Amino acid sequence: MIPKKIGERTLTFEKNIYWRGAAAVAGTKEGKGPLANTFDEVLGDDTLGEKSYEKAEVQLFLRAVNRAVDKSGETMDTVGCFLGGDLLNQIISASFSARMLQLPYIGLYGACSTMTESMMVASMFLDGGFFDTVACATGSHFATAERQYRFPLEMATQRPPTAQWTVTGAGAAVMSTKGGSIRLTQATIGRVVDYGITDANNMGAAMAPAAIDTLTAHFEDTGNKPSDYDLILTGDLGCVGSTIVCEKMREKGYPMKDVHRDAGCMIYSEDQDVHAGGSGCGCIAVVLNGAIHRAMLEKRYRRVLAMATGALLSPTTSLQGESIPGIAHAIVLEV
């Protein structure tokens, strides 16, 4: 690791940390979107035959982990640790998956930033020499998230135009020092940033300040420009948040609109009627571990800055009048 100066938030890894395996399992609606053929599996039934959507979410999560480990050429016996988290109260999808996997487990919570949070922490563990292979996963389910954060689906509440649609899907990444063709070379840790947005139906705007904070720290720490990347992937700012972030970054001297794409804007087509785009831990998880992993293997992208953003609210904080803080963790992936 290159020693950091005080105030720097970007870590540069000494060892070669490989993104050795990746898998994306997506729901039925996501399977009808433009990225359908980049997923490893598309569900035929979003209940997966389970009695509750929460139980289905655990199965979704497990399928992604099992597929990623298989694809990496590893087995559960050679994975040293499992890192995961999700949107449900007490991160039960991750913890109940860990109950099945029987791996040493560290639960993380970063809301929708969990995918890059887990890949960053895994890389720190690998660079530190504690393991040679670590599995990371996160996911979300439209039906569980809606009833926990907003309203039961049965109420058929009308959604405002700024609302995003929680992705049903889970993504998993197997990080390893053993080899691979894509490396995770740097990571920029997020801070909690809050500009006072209180509308839980406008997450993009709530997370935009954290995204701008982490992107600015990344470019300042590394001296890189947006154009040094083939792709800056965010998730899930949606259409509203993406516009804010690109505009503010341009003002700060980092024009990034030409290389920027947001997972929330990529996953559904316009005729799927999702308003401001996809959201949920599973959104960037399935886009990154599906489309982006494939594109990098095929060398269509050689250098990607991937940044997942999370809104750190709870239904209780919203009811108590708190604003919505955000966080964003960024990782650099290179072929």
Add this chain to the structure above:
Amino acid sequence: MIPKKIGERTLTFEKNIYWRGAAAVAGTKEGKGPLANTFDEVLGDDTLGEKSYEKAEVQLFLRAVNRAVDKSGETMDTVGCFLGGDLLNQIISASFSARMLQLPYIGLYGACSTMTESMMVASMFLDGGFFDTVACATGSHFATAERQYRFPLEMATQRPPTAQWTVTGAGAAVMSTKGGSIRLTQATIGRVVDYGITDANNMGAAMAPAAIDTLTAHFEDTGNKPSDYDLILTGDLGCVGSTIVCEKMREKGYPMKDVHRDAGCMIYSEDQDVHAGGSGCGCIAVVLNGAIHRAMLEKRYRRVLAMATGALLSPTTSLQGESIPGIAHAIVLEV
């Protein structure tokens, strides 16, 4: 780091990782218990003047972090990263504290295992050379936990004898490579273990299998015996869980009753009517960062195995008939 054999879960740190600062802030009931004079601060009012108990919990959390950083001789500018988590949905106490602290932040969730989980992850980050100082914290509040996990206090629901009492308190630890008198030398990562307990009023029994699993892994990996430690501190098995764990460990050839104490059994006196003892993230957090840190500074204990245990349930999983999995992360502290 000494290379591990496959299946080993105990990490041995190469660098000297110091438990450089510690602080415990406790509630009014805890301040009337036997450990009162080991806390850095006892609240006069559990609301801390805030409009809700949730807002009070954030202030409690912040006070512990600020005091620990002050006592360590560091400032917020020299702390590289903040690791925290708590029991509330979406770990809002930790995240809202991070909003005030403005440090790079990684949210963790391990239920009541969060204190040792965060100190273990911090030590991995420090040993890996990513930071020289990391702040760790967790806490809980009786009033927020009861209404989220069980019933609103206003209902005055009668508690069964196996029930534990959620501690109002927060503990923080500042881990650093810069020096100190107590070192964190080893850590054993937990797995999620579930023996099928479904009674949310009997957490001690639900967490006992995970405690036994991690303790057994620790003794097998290191070759140590319980008597190699001056103290094996668990938290929070309570009286019911402690009896199960000591009995099973004796059967496995690791008799530990003479050196074992449980934070949940230490924090209240018998006449405080808490049934099976204290619980909550804050319980072992205030005992470890209060009484145990002081005892080690005074060399009354020279080698301590501290293991926090977490019950990975949510109200939703209980309602859906799931059993309660547990996890336990252990750390070795040495003068």
